[in-house]
């Protein structure tokens with residue numbers, strides 16, 4: 212299990228570097244990120260959350276072991292629709308808030324086998340992928356909360372700030 216970095220770790224707000232070569236280090240990182248995602252009962256995890264500022268995400272929106280996907284350098288090509296729903300994040304324990312996301316996305320990403328995949332996702336899967344891609348740009352979900360919600364979460368965020376060492 213890798214250690215999941217928590218807010219306000221500065222790596223969470225730093226844009227991640229693209230992956231230029233798929234080597235053993237990246238394959239091992241992907242394997243450990245998948246284990247860490249399952250071990251933490253998460254549905255997605257991004258490189259910066261485990262202290263690696265590289266453009267890699269692992270997702271498993273249907274929570275079924277074996278159906279997880281690893282995407283390198285993912286980019287959203289198209290977005291359709293909007294939907295507001297509650298999200299959580301492994302780097303923000305105890306914090307949940309409503310975030311507006313596209314309902315449908317088309318994504319391009321490099322796979323571990325070196326192929327570039329262009330695929331679509333919708334509903335919850337699209338939400339998870341958008342949340343994780345945001346992490347690669349140094350954007351965390353609290354930045355997308357409504358102002359009123361931000362105020363109600365101020366205390367919880369301050370508690371996380373105070374417990375950060």
Ligand SMILES: [Zn+2]
Pocket residue numbers: 299300301302342346
């Ligand atoms: Zn997150």
